[in-house]
Structure formats: C-alpha cells, structure tokens
Amino acid sequence: MVVSLLRLLPWQDGVLREALGRLTSSAVLVHGQPGSGQLELALAVAKAWLCESPASVAASGAVPACGHCPACHLVDTGYHPDLKVLVPEAMQASLGWDFGADEADADKGEAKKRKPSQEIKVDAIRQAVTFCQSTVSRDRAKVVLIHPADRMNTVSANTLLKTLEEPPGRVRFLLSCGSIDDILPTVRSRCQAWHLPLPEGGAVLDWLCTAHPGLSASDARVLLAAAGGSPQGAAELLRLGWTAAAWQRLPKDVAGGVAGAWAGWPLPLLVDALQKLCHDLARANAGGTARFFPAEAVPADTSLPRLTAWAAELRQARRHADHPWNAGLKVESLLFQARRAVQPAPPVLGGKRA
Ligand SMILES: [Zn+2]
Known part of the structure; x- marks a missing residue:
C-alpha cells in the first residue's frame, strides 16, 4: 500500500x-x-x-x-x-x-x-x-x-x-x-x-483557523462543538463545506419547517446532526447545557415524550442512512419528524407543560 x-x-x-x-x-x-x-x-x-x-x-x-x-x-x-x-x-x-x-x-x-x-x-x-x-x-x-x-x-x-x-x-x-x-x-x-487526551481548545482553534484562512475563531468554536470537540471531525465538516451559520440556524430551520443548507448534507451526516440536536434539546429540557449547539439556539420548552419518540425515529433512520433512498423524500420525512418533535410542549391542566 x-x-x-x-x-x-x-x-x-x-x-x-x-x-x-x-x-x-x-x-x-x-x-x-x-x-x-x-x-x-x-x-x-x-x-x-x-x-x-x-x-x-x-x-x-x-x-x-x-x-x-x-x-x-x-x-x-x-x-x-x-x-x-x-x-x-x-x-x-x-x-x-x-x-x-x-x-x-x-x-x-x-x-x-x-x-x-x-x-x-x-x-x-x-x-x-x-x-x-x-x-x-x-x-x-x-x-x-x-x-x-x-x-x-x-x-x-x-x-x-x-x-x-x-x-x-x-x-x-x-x-x-x-x-x-x-x-x-x-x-x-x-x-x-x-x-490519547483531547487537546485544549485554543490549540485546536489555532490549527483550524490556520488551515482555513478567513475562518474566525468564533466560527471555528461553533464547528468544533458541532463535531463534539473532535479536531479532525471539525476539519472534516469544513472540508464538506459546513458553515457555523448553517449549523447555528439548524434548530430554527427545523422548528419552522425550512429545509436550509443542511438539507443537502449527505444523509448519514444529516441524521447525525439531527441526533445531536435531539440530544441537546433533551439536555436543555432537563435543565442541562447544550453540548453541540450554542445554548441560545436550543429551546428548553419542548416535550420530553416527543423528544424520546424522535430519538427512536432517528436511531431507526441511522440504521438505514447508507441505504440508497430517494434522498429528497427521506429529507422531507426527517424534517417532518424533526419539526413535530421540536415544537413547544402543549400546556396541560395545572399550567405545566407535558
Ligand atoms: Zn530516522
């Protein structure tokens, strides 16, 4: 070789x-x-x-x-x-x-x-x-x-x-x-x-910005978080043309039923991104801190039962993400499921949300 x-x-x-x-x-x-x-x-x-x-x-x-x-x-x-x-x-x-x-x-x-x-x-x-x-x-x-x-x-x-x-x-x-x-x-x-320990963030941000002239440290930080802190994962997102702006907009796009730039991402990566959103929404719902998305992009007033059902749908989608689906139809279906899951929880008797 x-x-x-x-x-x-x-x-x-x-x-x-x-x-x-x-x-x-x-x-x-x-x-x-x-x-x-x-x-x-x-x-x-x-x-x-x-x-x-x-x-x-x-x-x-x-x-x-x-x-x-x-x-x-x-x-x-x-x-x-x-x-x-x-x-x-x-x-x-x-x-x-x-x-x-x-x-x-x-x-x-x-x-x-x-x-x-x-x-x-x-x-x-x-x-x-x-x-x-x-x-x-x-x-x-x-x-x-x-x-x-x-x-x-x-x-x-x-x-x-x-x-x-x-x-x-x-x-x-x-x-x-x-x-x-x-x-x-x-x-x-x-x-x-x-x-192998993860490096401290500053060194990774410098590395990403040096390799991608024009990339700001704040955008690099967003993409590093999107990759779960993985330096080479963030570099791969940049190679695929992902932008910090598209990533930050994803939760809002999903809630509004808008197929943003992310709708064109390869299906396995799109499912992975939605799983990260589902994870962060569940954490925010439980009073925790989002890991992959900026905290301000992740609402906390979602319904936990809906998120749980969505997580199961995404696990199912992940198993078949490499299948040669009609990508357009599959994205539409993923978007429909996602939109349903990220809506605010309906109020119930007593004033609490479900
Ligand atoms: Zn030598």
Whole structure:
C-alpha cells in the first residue's frame, strides 16, 4: 500500500514523547475520542520504533524518529518493508491512499466494482500474520499498525489473537481506536492501553483557523462543538463545506419547517446532526447545557415524550442512512419528524407543560 505522509497534529509532540517513554509492551492500544489524531500518533510511534538514527537505536525507539534517516524516508513514502498498515478500504480511499494493490481478492475486477469495505477483513489480518512470521528486513523491528482496531470483525480479531499474544521476534503491534469499549476484551487484554487526551481548545482553534484562512475563531468554536470537540471531525465538516451559520440556524430551520443548507448534507451526516440536536434539546429540557449547539439556539420548552419518540425515529433512520433512498423524500420525512418533535410542549391542566 502506498500511504501519503500523515504529520503529527501540532499539539501531539509532547504526547508522542510521553507515549514513547511509557509504552513498554509489544502490543499497544491507542484510544481516545474519534478524530483526535490516533492514526497520526500511531504512525509516529511506528516511525520511532523503526528509525535507524544512532539516538533512536540507543534509546530502543523510545525517542521520536529523526525524520531524515533512510528508514524514516521509507515510512514517509509508504515503502518500509517492516511496516504493515491495515485500515479499512473505505478509509484508505478517504485518506488518499492507494488501495487494492495488495488486496487478496482473487478477482480484481470484482473488487473494483464493489463498495469499499468499512471493515478490516480477515484476509488482511492473515497477510499481517504472514508478515509477522517473515524475518526483519532492516534490523530494527517489524510493526503492524491496525486502525481503527474496532473495525476488525470477530473473525478478524480471532485470527489475530495468537500472534498478538506471542509476537514472534521483534514484532510489535500498534492498534488504535475511538472508545476502548468497542474493542473485544480478548484483544484489549493483550495490549498496553494508552489514552490519547483531547487537546485544549485554543490549540485546536489555532490549527483550524490556520488551515482555513478567513475562518474566525468564533466560527471555528461553533464547528468544533458541532463535531463534539473532535479536531479532525471539525476539519472534516469544513472540508464538506459546513458553515457555523448553517449549523447555528439548524434548530430554527427545523422548528419552522425550512429545509436550509443542511438539507443537502449527505444523509448519514444529516441524521447525525439531527441526533445531536435531539440530544441537546433533551439536555436543555432537563435543565442541562447544550453540548453541540450554542445554548441560545436550543429551546428548553419542548416535550420530553416527543423528544424520546424522535430519538427512536432517528436511531431507526441511522440504521438505514447508507441505504440508497430517494434522498429528497427521506429529507422531507426527517424534517417532518424533526419539526413535530421540536415544537413547544402543549400546556396541560395545572399550567405545566407535558
Ligand atoms: Zn530516522
């Protein structure tokens, strides 16, 4: 697989040094909120373990890679013979990585026609196990990086277990994921877990504004909240053309039955946005603080029974969000459900709302 260089996020230098100093197991699981740079950190750890600089060799890979030795260059270009990176096909495409060249599909024509898989398949794991059994090419280590590790199905995970528990020779595993709870206990128990902390907001806002000239800090803050605090989630929203204004207007649009700019968002993302609105409305209804939307955009006088029913409808919609619906009709249906749910609760006897 040819990978393009993924750089550490600006706030990860200190995290990398700390991780390298603490990671002692031959199998490591990096976990944290999705979209907080797990893959970037895991690749930097792999690079440190493979770096051939005298300082790195002396420290047994416990210091960051030098960045300019032949091994570092091979990692950067995706051709290091002792590094195997496994990510789902669908993610390879979104990363701009060349996928399919090392697939085990017998029929490459069929492989091209089908939809890229969201899973890390057992064929890829079998290739990784074979990779582990071959000798080290460059005398440092052999590294298998699996991201996100929760995309291994049960068969894939079971195929990996024995090698993960007793890695041959100088084989090391780096698994990364969002929630550690999504990893099978049998895999989790064989790894040293490393929690990737979320960076402080200021560093993320600077990063977003630098990458998007013209983006104000206040708009960046709105989009960061929209992404649940996930830096890469906010960057993805910007890449998709989402604006802070459209996000802030969404609750009002929904209440007024207006299909705003958000109606053109891909269906899975639209359902996700409505689920966030439903979540915030329920919190506001209970006297809590909205998490994803600005507090002033979220009314508190909604009906909890209606919100509960809407949440169930959205869960149902989420299960089928990738289905090739007539998108226009589906958006209309989602808008109808949403509008009904966000209306103020009807007054009942005694003056209280339902
Ligand atoms: Zn190096």
